[in-house]
Amino acid sequence: MAYYYLNESSQELSGPVELPVIPGMGVVWPGNAIELPEVLPPAETGYVWGWRNGAASQLIDLRNRLVYRKDTGGPQYWYELGPLPDYLTVKPRPGEYYVWLNDDWALDLAAERAGKTAQAGVERDNRLREVVIRVAPLQYAYELGEATNVQLATLQEWKRYTLKLMNIERQPDFPRIIEWPASPVSIVVV
Secondary structure, eight states: OEEEEEOTTTOBEEEEEOOOEETTTEEOOOTTEEEESSOOOOOOTTEEEEEETTEEEEEEBOTTEEEEETTTOOEEEEOOBSOOOTTEESSOOOSTTEEEETTEEEEOHHHHHHHHHHHHHHHHHHHHHHHHHHHHHHHHHHHTTOOOHHHHHHHHHHHHHHHHHHTGGGSTTTTTSOOOOOOGGGSOOO
């Protein structure tokens, strides 16, 4: 006979153990001890012996491991013995545009295109805000007839830059690859 302790919360078996013998009382049988007909062989790598349905069986041990939700890719820690429920996987989501399909992550091209298009729109709009701040004083100087030749040339450069920003969607690899035009502020005049 072999004796094992049973962890009540995880249902994991540990042992074999020798039960304590107290003089005058004999063998002390703790409430969490289980008697098996023979010693269990070592569990396979990644498994532990557990107690399920009244019998010892090897259970996959993914406890204290980061697992991922198949619906969102969100990470969470797993603390139980046995296989993961259907809504979890051990495979991390490769990127924000991947979805769980046929037991693996697959790139959703439509979602990627929509997401990257939206990101490009936000970046373009942020750059256009800078244009408005830079162009307004130059435009006022032009309208009042007080603009210098350098100011007029700078105004034209900002207007060309604005047109390039508005046409980023026409680039051949948009939105995956975007070649952003250089801002006139970043152009060094010698």
